Amino acid sequence: MxxxxxxxxxxxxxxxxxxxxxxxxxxxxxSFKDLFLYGIDSLLTYHYLIAETIRYLSISPEDFYALSLKTQANLVWKTLFLERSPISESARGIVTIFKELGIDLGERDLSKIRIYFEKIDNGEYVDLIFEKANIDxxxxxxxxxxxxxxxxxxxxxxxxxxxxxxxxxxxxxxxxxxxxxxxxxxxxxxxxxxxxxxxxxxxxxxxxxxxxxxxxxxxxxxxxxxxxxxxxxxxxxxxxxxxxxxxxxxxxxxxxxxxxxxxxxxxxxxxxxxxxxxxxxxxxxxxxxxxxxxxxxxxxxxxxxxxxxxxxxxxxxxxxxxxxxxxxxxxxxxxxxxxxxxxxxxxxxxxxxxxxxxxxxxxxxxxxxxxxxxxxxxxxxxxxxxxxxxxxxxxxxxxxxx
Ligand code: RAT
Ligand code: ZN
The missing domain is CATH 3.20.20.140 (Metal-dependent hydrolases)
Structure with missing residues (x-):
């Protein structure tokens, strides 16, 4: 028993x-090049997070989307992770990803976090992520x-x-x-x-x-x-x-x-x-x-x-x-x-x-x-x-x- x-x-x-x-x-x-999304800018500009960010800002959706992807990502980080606790499910998701990838969150410094993603080697990276998520x-x-x-x-x-x-x-x-x-x-x-x-x-x-x-x-x-x-x-x-x-x-x-x-x-x-x-x-x-x-x-x-x-x-x-x-x-x-x-x-x-x-x-x-x-x-x-x-x-x- x-x-x-x-x-x-x-x-x-x-x-x-x-x-x-x-x-x-x-x-x-x-192999689908630009359609293969990974990394910090794509993660932070996930549409679930954009909807949440825009709620807090005085910026219009049009002006938000007119920004470069990196600037959008920086704004999401500032709004949801620095000025508030990332408590929603999609924001907490980013925290879970960083933890599982061994990224230090102590300083909350996005430029330091970016360093991890700059070193990625695509071919092996897919295997690494599949392994971490236990995906067949x-x-x-x-x-x-x-x-x-x-x-x-x-x-x-x-x-x-x-x-x-x-x-x-x-x-x-x-x-x-x-x-x-x-x-x-x-x-x-x-x-x-x-x-x-x-x-x-x-x-x-x-x-x-x-x-x-x-x-x-x-x-x-x-x-x-x-x-x-x-x-x-x-x-x-x-x-x-x-x-x-x-x-x-x-x-x-x-x-x-x-x-x-x-x-x-x-x-x-x-x-x-x-x-x-x-x-x-x-x-x-x-x-x-x-x-x-x-x-x-x-x-x-x-x-x-x-x-x-x-x-x-x-x-x-x-x-x-x-x-x-x-x-x-x-x-x-x-x-x-x-x-x-x-x-x-x-x-x-x-x-x-x-x-x-x-x-x-x-x-x-x-x-x-x-x-x-x-x-x-x-x-x-x-x-x-x-x-x-x-x-x-x-x-x-x-x-x-x-
Ligand atoms: O969950 C999503 O990302 C949605 O935007 C949709 O893509 C939905 O999942 C769909 O498949 O239509
Ligand atoms: Zn879908």
Missing amino acids: LSERDLEIKIENALNKIKIIDIHTHLFPP YVVMTNDPFDEREMDYWRKNMVKDKRFRASLRLDRLITDWEKLKKHLKIKDYTEIRKHLDEWFAIMNPLYIAFSFPPKFKYPDHSFRSTILEEIISYAEERKIPIAFMMGAKRAVNPALKLAGDSVGRSNIESIENLCRSFPNNKFMVTMLSRENQYELCVTARKFKNLMIFGCWWFLNTPSLIEEITKMRIELLGFSFIPQHSDARVLEQLIYKWKNSKEIIKKVVYEKYLDLIKSGWILKEEDIERDLSQLFRRNFEEFVLKKI
């Missing part, structure tokens, strides 16, 4: 051992309509196994009329030849869309028709489609990436999709806290639905705890608890460290309840269960024949 202290240690050991699959990030490999591989967000990105895809056919692709097709729906001309196609059915081409170049693990709160399926519009075309393509390819629901884009456009917000989505659309396309696999995350309970219940109804992550504004300790607890209580281990959404390489460190800390606590409490109820938990059960959460649910779902 495991004692409480033993249980805690065993969970900790299992978590340290399991190599994570990070199923949704915005990272790129070093990350899944990128790949936009075939981004010409800059596509240039790299066409040139860099040597694949980096640490970075896998996902085909993000938001613009197919938001910019359909423009894209139709750009792709030189007349109707929806002709999308297929482009999909074939993108699959050949990227070999994506899944197709993804993010949708606004008002998204409805079906809605008798061209949107539903395009979606159906993609759904039938995904069925043929036997790969999942990820729906990221509830992102209200450009609520404050001047803030650029930092100007997106949240709204409650319509769960019936997910029910309709899972029921109408039983041979498809859907991975769903919802941004609104208010959607979490109904999403869990919906996952109980459809085995072709895999819920994942505590997305974006939900990637905060109190909400991760609440959501993970609810998911375990309603779904056991049949969900993917988290993804990092990292845009800058080093963010993998804090996003995973902080999430794992909470997931560990929740799992500990749940195992303890189970033991108190009479179950004899074995040490090997813990690693099996946790590797299901952090690896196997994703890999098996991607390969699964529904």
